[in-house]
Amino acid sequence: xxxxxxxxxxxxxxxxxxxxxxxxxxxxxxxxxxxxxxxxxxxxxxxxxxxxxxxxxxxxxxxxxxxxxxxxxxxxxxxxxxxxxxxxxxxxxxxxxxxxxxxxxxxxxxxxxxxxxxxxxxxxxxxxxxxxxxxxxxxxxxxxxxxxxxxxxxxxxxxxxxxxxxxxxxxxxxxxxxxxxxxxxxxxxxxxxxxxxxxxxxxxxxxxxxxxxxxxxxxxxxxxxxxxxxxxxxxxxxxxxxxxxxxxxxxxxxxxxxxxxxxxxxxxxxxxxxxxxxxxxxxxxxxxxxxxxxxxxxxxxxxxxxxxxxxxx
Amino acid sequence: xxxxxxxxxxxxxxxxxxxxxxxxxxxxxxxxxxxxxxxxxxxxxxxxxxxxxxxxxxxxxxxxxxx
Numbered sequence: 001x002x003x004x005x006x007x008x009x010x011x012x013x014x015x016x017x018x019x020x021x022x023x024x025x026x027x028x029x030x031x032x033x034x035x036x037x038x039x040x041x042x043x044x045x046x047x048x049x050x051x052x053x054x055x056x057x058x059x060x061x062x063x064x065x066x067x068x069x070x071x072x073x074x075x076x077x078x079x080x081x082x083x084x085x086x087x088x089x090x091x092x093x094x095x096x097x098x099x100x101x102x103x104x105x106x107x108x109x110x111x112x113x114x115x116x117x118x119x120x121x122x123x124x125x126x127x128x129x130x131x132x133x134x135x136x137x138x139x140x141x142x143x144x145x146x147x148x149x150x151x152x153x154x155x156x157x158x159x160x161x162x163x164x165x166x167x168x169x170x171x172x173x174x175x176x177x178x179x180x181x182x183x184x185x186x187x188x189x190x191x192x193x194x195x196x197x198x199x200x201x202x203x204x205x206x207x208x209x210x211x212x213x214x215x216x217x218x219x220x221x222x223x224x225x226x227x228x229x230x231x232x233x234x235x236x237x238x239x240x241x242x243x244x245x246x247x248x249x250x251x252x253x254x255x256x257x258x259x260x261x262x263x264x265x266x267x268x269x270x271x272x273x274x275x276x277x278x279x280x281x282x283x284x285x286x287x288x289x290x291x292x293x294x295x296x297x298x299x300x301x302x303x304x305x306x307x308x309x310x311x312x313x
Numbered sequence: 314x315x316x317x318x319x320x321x322x323x324x325x326x327x328x329x330x331x332x333x334x335x336x337x338x339x340x341x342x343x344x345x346x347x348x349x350x351x352x353x354x355x356x357x358x359x360x361x362x363x364x365x366x367x368x369x370x371x372x373x374x375x376x377x378x379x380x
Contacts, residue, residue: 078341085333085341094332107329114348124375166375216373226355231373 002305004157008150011036012260015141015155017306018196021248024256025195026274031256032265033280039299041279042100049097050104054177054220055161057084057113059137062127062162066134077117084110102224103179112177112220112227119229125164125173125216135163140207141307146249149261154253157306160200164216171233172204173216182221188232191217198244201236321347 004015013020013035023031033039040048057080063069064076071079088097088106099105128135141157148154162173174197180187191197197215204212214235221228236244259265272281282298283291325347328340 074342074345077345078338081345082333082336082338082341085329085336089333091332091334096329110329110344111348111351114345115352118349118352216375228359231375233373 002303003307004155004305006148006150006152008152009148009257009260011263012148012257014148014152015157015307016248016253017156017158018199019304020306021199021252022195025252027268027271027278028256028259028265029267029284030271030278030280032259033283033295033299035304036265037295038301038303039280039295040302041299044279045300045302046099046101046104050099050101050109050222051177053084053087053109054112055137055175056087057109058116058161058175061113061117062134062136066127066129067132073117073121077114080113080117081110084113103222104177108222108224108227112222115227116220116229125166125171128163128165128170130163137161138163140203142203142207144245144249146253148257154249155307156199156202156248158199158203160203161218163204163212169213170211171213171216172200173218174200176217176219177222178219179222182219182228182230187219187230188217188234191215191232191234192236193240194234195244197234198236198241202241202245205238205241321350 004013004017004020006012006014020031020035023034060083061076061080064071064079065073069076085106088109089095090097096106138160139157140160141155144154144156146154160172161175164171164173197217200215201212204215214233217232217234219230219232221230267284269284272278272284278284283294286294325344328336328344331340
């Protein structure tokens, strides 16, 4: 049961997070296979597992550093490393998680967390405290004014990694793990325009009602022999946020509803080669009659429920 | 005879291959210390002047974000 879908139209998604919207905007067929069918490749699963554990480790670290635990940095680091080691250990088989990926694996995960904690030991970005708790992993759900044809209001949802304060100004800080070179000129340019960052800007301004100055992208380049960190910044003006919201509710969501009602999600065959190639390229490249068999044979099934799960595909 | 670097690597690998429930806080701290030393070596390498290095975008200086 996927709680983000309509109770009346079972193929119609009502609660939309950045991942679902990204996929639909990129290619409706990709969205269909990934979100509606819940298909996931081993490669995607590794990135997702790695990303979730990295985020959770950062979140746990921040919690232990602050009230009510208020541990020393060293003690907090030991606790989080222990948590990571246990989270990546298969106790039933008595062996560690084998990701099969030379860049994203158990060792590089622990190393990246420890190196990040050391790299930002004297960070000027201080975690915001809201109601006595560190502002990390903030879930949001916003009921839009847009309704489906059956009258169900659409929801925009997601999680903000961390709100930080520096010089009296508040920023959303978003963790990213990547294999791409974070030193390159272009790396941070990809975040404007960018659907996820616009959605987070919307959340920060409208939902949390904070004077959010922008988003700090806390990037970690994960390689076999090292993890490199760099931060970039992206900002949306009120006009840009309004434009994103209007386009989402007036154009993209009705388009998604139209696909759901027709039970047909067309292929955007100009997007197949992006970011090193779509995981479903091998499926879509086959004759339509044989695709289902290939899909069953090569992909795992999982449920992507934005109202529950945490992570980025 | 193994090199000190290889000894450290083997020691790290041995700790990673052990059931985490059997690791003491000292063992976990040792992992952190080895990783700290590895980061130190990496940072030193990163700051060495490199020939024909591509111009990089400057890291975000949060103190300069006086928007």
